[in-house]
Amino acid sequence: MTEDQPVADQPIGQLKILQTRIYRGPNVWSYEQAIHLVVDLGPLEQFPTNTIPGFTDRLLAALPGLEEHTCSRGHRGGFVERLREGTWLGHVAEHVALELQQEAGHDMRRGKTRGVKGEPGVYNVIFGFFDERVGRAAGELAVRLVNHFVLAGDDFDVERERETFLLAAGRAAFGPSTAAIIEEAVSRDIPWTRLNQHSLVQLGQGVHAQRIRATMTSLTSALAVDIAGDKNLTTTLLGSAGLPVPKAETVRTADGAVAAARRVGHPVVVKPLDGNHGRGVCLDLRTDDQVRAAFDVAEAQSRRGVVQVESFITGKDYRCLIIGGRMAAIAERVPAHVIGDGQHTVAQLVDITNADPRRGVGHEKVLTRIRVDDAAVELVAAQGYSMDSVPPVDEMVKLALTGNMSTGGISVDRTFDAHPDNVEIAEEAARLIGLDVAGIDFICPDITAPVRETGGAICEVNAAPGFRMHTHPTVGEPQFIAKPVVDLLFPPGSPSRVPIVAVTGTNGKTTTSRMLAHIMKGLGRKVGMTSTDGIVIDERLVIKADASGPRSARMVLQNPRVDFAVMEVARGGILREGLGYDRNDIAVVTNIQPDHLGMRGVETLEQLADVKAVVVEAVPRDGFAVLNADDPLVRRMRKRCRGTIVWFSMEPAGSAVREFIDERCRRGARAVVLETSDRGEMIVLKQGRRSMPLAWTHLLPSTFDGAARMNVANALAAAGAAFAAGAPLHDIRQGLRTFTTSYYLSPGRLNRMEVNHAEVFVDYCHNPPGMRMLGDFVESYVERRQGATDHRISRIGMIGAAGDRRDEDIRELGAIAAHHFDVVVVREDDNLRRRAPGESAALIVEGAEAEMAAGARCRQVVTVLDELDATRHAVHRANPGDVVVLCVDQHAAVLAELEGFTHQANAGTHTDEEQPGDPDLDPRELTTEAAQSSAADDDALREALDGLEGPQA
Known part of the structure; x- marks a missing residue:
């Protein structure tokens, strides 16, 4: 049947997700982590894709990437062939979930769909994921999309839903720096674990584990981060070591900023003492009014309200990345700008530039969209334009003074262009501050010439520098700077895993x-x-x-x-x-x-x-x-x-x-x-x-x-x-x-105690195969001991079954116990697992009594539902030398109870009900003669008491 053939019935119903499971490691479906949806097609089980008019075309129009899916055919377009030949909608949901993750930047291609045995129309849909939240959202949206393409709903907007999904995926995704380090770790078979919803990640396992948060590592000194965050202290330390730095002073008032600018000498830079990402930095200030206005901007971005005034160094903006004391990469940062084409206004050029798919909001992509704010409008005006002006061809119009990537700037790789003297200065600066990963900001006319000769200075030292300007430069070759970071954490040849x-x-x-x-x-x-x-x-x-x-x-x-x-x-x-x-x-x-x-x-x-x-x-x-x-x-x-x-x-x-x-x-x-x-x-x-x-x-x-x-x-x-x-x-x-089975080394596993001169074993046995092995142990153990004593060793067993087992399994537990114990005491767990009180115990008794009727060893079955009460009953039934086996649920409570018996015995204190009993004595088996003798003794005692006078009685 083809998609163009007539359809007898209109498809009705919807896919429904019955269950969602997240597999965070190898599982029954896949060698790697996966998401498992159990979906019910309902009436749509009768409608494969080739029977739904226009379904395939609508689906491919919305998700053209599906044409790349090979499916089981093993070649491009294989899945589309399956769609046109006819496949079930659960299978379609699997591929849609994978494609949505592809659009979110997660390269996932693993998936399978299998029917649930014995349940027509119900399918297991399994697909891989990189981020759990993104994978789960992709699965849920995939089912909704499939339902929409079967029968469109008025309130469902495909583009809006996809955009919402992609925005959420972007928020959940790692930033470029963290992602680069993780990719390098994965390539070396170093395991990683995300420790929170942000960028805190553990690399390695156990004693070998290291942590990163963005580009800060376990080796990053907190003191060094504090020093780098204090720009005045950084400048002082670097200057005292003879490194080129601008003149600088810190101030807390606008008047102080004006006075400092006069002492330093115009032009100056005003910036927050502890800011980052270039926020609040004002450059090339030449008048007192400009300094006063800039103070308010910088103070708003300062966490401590302290502002730094420093001399303005002219030149280009370079970021030198130092890792482990060695230069790893250098990028020239170009401030946010547009290039005139003689046709479009500045505002239009900004829109065209922001349309670049590499640009996103914040750090979600390799470039950041240019943001037009009041400062950008003023800067454009200072260059002789307005936002509605049409700049000449090849004219550069700046929209920001700083070259930070976070403000829309671009980067040009200069790693192999830097002069060795400049590299040495940057490496020395990182060592002086004490950072394992440092971003050294150079301002100089040309990085290829020594800054001590051409002029220039280190204007900042940054902890946790961003990597994306180096891993994804706008111009030039990308630098694989994650490698030295991972080398720092895991030197070549060092282990990252524990056995x-x-x-x-x-x-x-x-x-x-x-x-x-x-x-x-x-x-x-x-x-x-x-x-x-x-x-x-x-x-x-x-x-x-x-x-x-x-x-x-x-x-x-x-x-x-x-x-x-x-x-x-x-x-x-x-x-x-x-x-x-x-x-x-x-x-x-x-x-x-x-x-x-x-x-x-x-x-x-x-x-x-x-x-x-x-x-x-x-x-x-x-x-x-x-x-x-x-x-x-x-x-x-x-x-x-x-x-x-x-x-x-x-x-x-x-x-x-x-x-x-x-x-x-x-x-x-x-x-x-x-x-x-x-x-x-x-x-x-x-x-x-x-x-x-x-x-x-x-x-x-x-x-x-x-x-x-x-x-x-x-x-x-x-x-x-x-x-x-x-x-x-x-x-x-x-x-x-x-290794012993003492409670301290192996709690709840064949722990032996002596209580009231009886041997008591405490074990977790709770299923028929375990009871069979435990019974064989009792047989062998008692047989060995029986040869060393004249008195018959009786066996008392306390048993219980978990309520979530099958009825036949619970009966079998009692049946096996009946062959190994003289007395069986039946208890129940505290958690009945959806069974009524006494239900599990009754099934055990049923199994044991059936075997007793067939000649099994057991002579008596007693039901005492509470575990501690059952423990007391079993111990009281034992004579000295007997063997008591307690199959427990809460072993700590039972061992504490047994310890109490032992202390009472050592102290010589017993109540009447604590006196040892006789497991061979079944009250139901008392002979008539014994009963008559007991009654005669009672009558004689009663007559004796009646003959006594009142006070004596």
Whole structure:
């Protein structure tokens, strides 16, 4: 079908944005940051572009740049071909959003549109962005434009809307100076982060980070900035060093200015002592009246009300840019002016000049529009013209006396024309003031001749000088002056990034992260770590929250103490915002298990694996991915990794998985495996044909003599990551041998306490796979202890499930627990996650009782919804020597409660309800004989009391 064919129905409806997500790093859709719109076409799903009369022509007339889009065709005009053949409007919105960003000066070409599975007419629209605010605005305007071109609205003005968007984009954009430095940093693979809505930017990460604000850097001295801001002090310092400067005095009154001008000698310059951008500067003043009038102008621009009067130096205006004490560029600044053509008036010539697309408002473009104010009109009059006069051909009419770019001036590159003596003077001036980046303003007849001979002087030293006159000169070659600035901050060969290890998976990622951080701490590294418990900087918890998302990662990378980062990466953060950084040097994937299914569009284990694989895809070619070879879904991720694979496996030698690993190791791969002997299990590092014994598993405190198999797996993953990070073997070994599951090193992860002579373990276990591993630990641990005691060890488990899990997952949690515990105490989280009170607990009980009916170990299920009440109940049920496992939500509160039990026990204080109970005693199973005996005892006691006399009773 073509666009000219008749249409059966008139298109109705509009695109609607259902959801907007901002991915600030690699994500499930793209390797780079992107914006994700979920749009609903509604009835417009039935109307591809070739069925909407005139749609393509209207769209191209408004956005002709779309003709350059290649789309999937791979050649210019490919997208237009798709439009005329017929494509859906969600796809059109993607390209319009990209084109709007192109018009705003952001070169974005990445995008894709995919339908939402199972929802006809609903599409995922993904496109790249440079600035988040501009990208979001482009997406919203793109949808509105598409709706307008489908069915025009009376109240929608395309040009007005686009102009509003471009103005907002201009306000959000970096200035030319900041943009130049960022572009140079990006070309060197130096990461950058915008720290506010203006020009404060961090370059680099962690301990290597440097900051810039426009052209001020982390190395810029605040004292030097203050000195440069005081023009009188600057002149005094430079003059005392023998550098050419004008005579100058500071005044606070108009009369003082007149008197100073007489002492200095006319003509003079009057300017604010602490002004900038040439505002308030009045030149070539020859009479007392002119000086008096100029004082008011300068005082209005002075922050402290102090005005400087200095001798007027005749000549051209040159800006010498000094970076790191060396001359980087020189530009001749020509004041704002127009050139007569014999046909147009001065006012018309100004309009023609301002029509130059290079000119904008303020610093948004490389040139600034000429502003006609009273001072400009007076200057034109002084030259013998009015704004309505027609100047002769080639006649130059000035509209400003100063050559500042911000007042409409232009620049001519003179970098290679300056005389060496003049360059030396400018460099010495910057060193005297102490600025790392300085703009030295020279006034002299000719920069090619020595100013000491021809006359001239340094009239100002500027901190944070603008770069655009050098990077975008009106005449001459641009100078790449951002390079020496970045060299100053990051000398060639110096690092700008800290190593980043991203740890993900369903279970074990927090403990693996902590093990790795502990190993690297032993090497003297300052480790920044994110986890579900918070942000830890050099073993100090600085923020207590679920910090496994991208925002927490960025906080770690901004901390100036961090020289090694370990990021726990959760599924939710990846889906919500991406990784939050551009790449990770090492990715660790522990396992993929059925948890969080049915949330955010993730319905299957394969889809969950695709989400987790983002950290593997973010590994560069010189990086590593530490993958669990025992998990088929994790094993497949090797195809997504550009770097080197480090395998880890719990499987014994001779198994299919070990054969898989050994075959790859023979070809030079790396692996961490278990080797079994009569002395136990040894963790072995393999690289190529080399095997390096690391540690016996039963000697690692976190494994509880090897019973905690999940921590054996976590130790393998942590060892593999540390090995990939370059840690020596003896430091990895020492780290694993000293890492314990104490509350101080691993809060909420298999913490062991002794309470009322019972062993209590506190763990965060909250999903069926985790419960299965925890139950296996309990089985192994109790079995080892049972052989050393005659009394039967009972097992009491307190469990709970997050309310946002599927019903079948919550039931399965209870079913698994029923196979490992004699008594199951069911609690609920404080955050019910949109479930009714008791609903999650009832599902757990349902799952446990179903298994009990089938012969599971559990003898009793008790529901105590409050976590602390459930903790007390579970502990009270335990006899000395029993094992209590508390699966907690708020581990700090539970540990504090357990500490209270311990203190009471040490003090010998117990209430009746605190006396140990018997988990084997189920009140519902009391025999008739026992019940009768208990009743008989009660009757006898009652009769005895009745026989006593009143006072005695």
